[in-house]
Amino acid sequence: MTNLSAGAALRGRYLLRSLGQVDVLIDGQSVVWPARSAEELLWYLHAYPAGRYRHDILAELWGLDDTAASANRFRVALHRLRAALGRPDAVVEEHGRYTLHADLLAASDTYALHQALGQSQRSNNGREREKLLRQALASAEGEYLPHLQGDWVEQARAQHRAAVVSGYLTLSELHCAAMECPLAAQALVRAADNDPLIGEDHHQRLMTCLAMTRDRFAAIEHYRRYRYFLAHEVGDTPMLETEQLAEKIKRGDHNCRHLQGAQTKN
Known part of the structure; x- marks a missing residue:
């Protein structure tokens, strides 16, 4: 078996779910972690695909200085991680930098x-x-x-x-x-659901889209929720252009720039 096909076969055995329902699967079975520190180390290295040095891992993951005792804790967590995944090369060390194996990252x-x-x-x-x-x-x-x-x-x-x-x-x-x-x-x-602090121009676009595809009440409701969010979470108010757009939508005076462009061409 070539190195390429061997790598593909190994990746096929593993699945790392980091979004929503977190899980690590090997051949469809969830990994049972022998210690929380082993799982934490896995996900820390997953978050830093370029790798991290031991002193960074100790400080950022566990709030420890790089002492003999903490270095031993790191070695134990590393051993448990490799054993749980059934791969001695699950974490690769090169010139003091530790990285999660590329096959695991790709999975x-x-x-x-x-x-x-x-x-x-x-x-x-x-x-x-x-x-x-x-x-x-x-x-x-x-x-x-x-x-x-x-x-x-x-x-x-x-x-x-x-x-x-x-x-x-x-x-x-x-x-x-x-x-x-x-x-x-x-x-x-x-x-907007993922990040209410997207640029205000995008909220303006959304107001126009809602007015065009649903009705003006849906657009104004979004404006009110956005204004409430700014007031209570940011301590700010909408831009004047956003307020003016809301007033235009209330009057039924609104249009989409793409539709306007298409109408102009026709």
């Missing part, structure tokens, strides 16, 4: 998500981009590692959330360009 749902997002960015075909984005976002349900806490996991969550939001915003633009208004509104709603 995770977040890897599939970011691969599909990257492929969509490289495609010049609108329908192909849409297909790739839908494929990626279908696997993006749920928070990243919701059972863990710490600055390191919060940073990783923010990165994954930003990628998902960017995917939904791109998808909404593709639907807008194709004048598929209900689908554009749906994608914008998902983006």
Whole structure:
């Protein structure tokens, strides 16, 4: 068996679920962790695919200095992790930097998500981009590692959330360009649900989409919820342009820029 086919076979045995319902499966069976520290080490290294040094791992994961005692704790957690996964090479060390094996990284749902997002960015075909984005976002349900806490996991969550939001915003633009208004509104709603602090221009687009695809009451309801969020979570108010758009929608005076462009061409 070649190294390439052997790697594919190994990846096929493993599945790392990091979004929503967290699990590590080997041949369809969930891994039973001998200690929480072994599982924490796995997900820490998953969050840093480029690898980390031992002193970083000890400090950021367990709040420990790099002493003899803490170094021993690290060695025990590392041994348990490798044993639980049945792979002595599950974690690779090179020049003091520890990384999760590439096969294990490639077996995770977040890897599939970011691969599909990257492929969509490289495609010049609108329908192909849409297909790739839908494929990626279908696997993006749920928070990243919701059972863990710490600055390191919060940073990783923010990165994954930003990628998902960017995917939904791109998808909404593709639907807008194709004048598929209900689908554009749906994608914008998902983006705002994942991150209410997306640019205010996107909330304005969503208000217009809702007014066009549902009714003005749905658009104004979104505006009111957004205004409430800003007031109570951020201590701010909507931009003047957003307030003016809300007033126009109340009067029934609104239109979509893509529809306006299409009407002008006709």
